[in-house]
Amino acid sequence: MTDKPCNLFDVGHRACGGCAAALAAKLILEAAGKNTIVVSATGCMEVFSTPYPETAWGVPWIHSLFENNSAVASGVVASLKKQGRTEKVIALGGDGATVDIGMLCISGAFERGTDFTYICYDNEAYMNTGIQRSGATPYDASTTTSPAGKCSFGNPRPKKDLPAILAAHGAPYVATASVAYPADFKKKVEKAVNIPGPCYIQVHAPCCTGWGFEGEKTIAIGKLAIETGLWVNYEMENGEVTRVKKVRRKPVEDYLTEQKRFRHLFRPKKNDGEIAKIQQIADRNAEKYGTDIVLKK
Amino acid sequence: MALNLGCTAKPGNARDNKTGSWRVFKPEFIREKCTQCGMCTIVCPEGCISPDEDEFPVPDYDYCKGCGLCAEECPSEAIEMKKEEK
Numbered sequence: 001m002t003d004k005p006c007n008l009f010d011v012g013h014r015a016c017g018g019c020a021a022a023l024a025a026k027l028i029l030e031a032a033g034k035n036t037i038v039v040s041a042t043g044c045m046e047v048f049s050t051p052y053p054e055t056a057w058g059v060p061w062i063h064s065l066f067e068n069n070s071a072v073a074s075g076v077v078a079s080l081k082k083q084g085r086t087e088k089v090i091a092l093g094g095d096g097a098t099v100d101i102g103m104l105c106i107s108g109a110f111e112r113g114t115d116f117t118y119i120c121y122d123n124e125a126y127m128n129t130g131i132q133r134s135g136a137t138p139y140d141a142s143t144t145t146s147p148a149g150k151c152s153f154g155n156p157r158p159k160k161d162l163p164a165i166l167a168a169h170g171a172p173y174v175a176t177a178s179v180a181y182p183a184d185f186k187k188k189v190e191k192a193v194n195i196p197g198p199c200y201i202q203v204h205a206p207c208c209t210g211w212g213f214e215g216e217k218t219i220a221i222g223k224l225a226i227e228t229g230l231w232v233n234y235e236m237e238n239g240e241v242t243r244v245k246k247v248r249r250k251p252v253e254d255y256l257t258e259q260k261r262f263r264h265l266f267r268p269k270k271n272d273g274e275i276a277k278i279q280q281i282a283d284r285n286a287e288k289y290g291t292d293i294v295l296k297k
Numbered sequence: 298m299a300l301n302l303g304c305t306a307k308p309g310n311a312r313d314n315k316t317g318s319w320r321v322f323k324p325e326f327i328r329e330k331c332t333q334c335g336m337c338t339i340v341c342p343e344g345c346i347s348p349d350e351d352e353f354p355v356p357d358y359d360y361c362k363g364c365g366l367c368a369e370e371c372p373s374e375a376i377e378m379k380k381e382e383k
């Protein structure tokens with residue numbers, strides 16, 4: 001089978017077994033197709049797919065810095081326009097690359113109305129450098145820079161709402177997705193690359209290594225995030241939420257107990273106070289987006 | 298190592314890297330139980346599962362890392378993870 005023509009995102013990459021970011025890359029290119037140019041910031045996805053001189057990409061792919069990912073993508077878009085070419089441009093970044101380090105250039109590209117799609121694979125920390133917290137790390141997750149211990153319950157701040165920030169830039173299309181729902185994710189990618197102007201997708205990408213679970217559970221964990229209300233899948237068109245995935249909500253504990261990054265909330269003894277605060281985050285999400293399935297009496 | 302101009306590389310040459318050597322558990326696909334729903338092919342992060350001539354999914358063991366995601370997500374329990382004999 002080795003002599004098969006290469007897939008758009010090909011075998012031989014060095015992601016951990018069961019990695020959601022690798023699955024996301026595969027799904028993105030299945031949806032966007034071969035007429036795509038990808039610009040990638042540093043991070044796991046860049047590192048595992050392109051240890052020089054190897055590359056797993058079957059489409060043109062450019063490595064940027066963290067800071068200038070969207071600026072490089074803007075340059076590619078401008079050049080294609082000048083040449084009258086029609087390739088779709090996708091900028092890819094991890095959560096650290098996106099919600100923290102690349103913010104300035106992302107904001108600039110969205111302000112200019114650049115015709116591109118930015119996709120953040122959100123594994124909720126700086127994984128490639130050893131699990132440091134980012135602005136997308138959830139409340140109370142233990143990371144190497146927000147370690148749980150005697151004086152700390154883990155990351156003290158909630159996730160930064162980047163989709164809302166980019167919607168506020170006037171983006172025509174902003175969506176959240178999860179690798180746990182591959183067909184939904186692919187539909188959103190296809191939609192985003194075909195809508196003119198700057199579009200944004202943030203895809204939840206459970207990381208077995210950084211979150212502490214077995215690689216075979218990647219999809220199951222992604223589903224639990226949605227079923228507990230800690231991750232919401234929605235679409236926003238021109239600033240309005242137009243579609244939301246509804247769920248029959250489970251308690252947040254069902255999600256937390258499956259991951260080592262939240263283990264301190266259950267051992268040596270259960271921390272009901274902190275778990276209640278996380279439940280509140282889920283409850284607020286459910287109310288804000290109207291995710292709860294209401295049974296007719 | 299000599300770098301090419303612009304550090305370019307040929308598409309998909311990561312194929313040189315046979316990640317199948319990482320495997321500890323090996324997925325065994327049981328045809329009798331398989332309904333050809335395609336779930337395993339969709340979720341495999343390697344993209345290493347493809348259909349054979351009878352449309353049954355077959356993993357490329359040169360690249361399968363043995364992560365077990367396909368077995369976990371198969372709705373028909375048609376994939377079993379077995380300790381690899383090396």
Ligand SMILES: Cc1ncc(C[n+]2csc(CCOP(=O)(O)OP(=O)(O)O)c2C)c(N)n1
Binds near residue numbers: 067094096128129
């Ligand atoms: C300007 C700069 N700072 C720091 C680094 C080191 N670095 C490489 S990968 C990485 C983690 C990136 O995290 P994220 O964007 O969330 O992607 P992930 O690795 O989690 O997939 C960091 C900090 C770098 N390459 N460049």
Ligand code: SF4
Binds near residue numbers: 019
């Ligand atoms: S550390 Fe996490 S994101 Fe990085 S390759 Fe491994 S599973 Fe994927």
Ligand code: SF4
Binds near residue numbers: 345356364368
């Ligand atoms: S075990 Fe993992 S890598 Fe191997 S075929 Fe199944 S999903 Fe793909």
Ligand SMILES: [Mg+2]
Binds near residue numbers: 095121
């Ligand atoms: Mg990250």
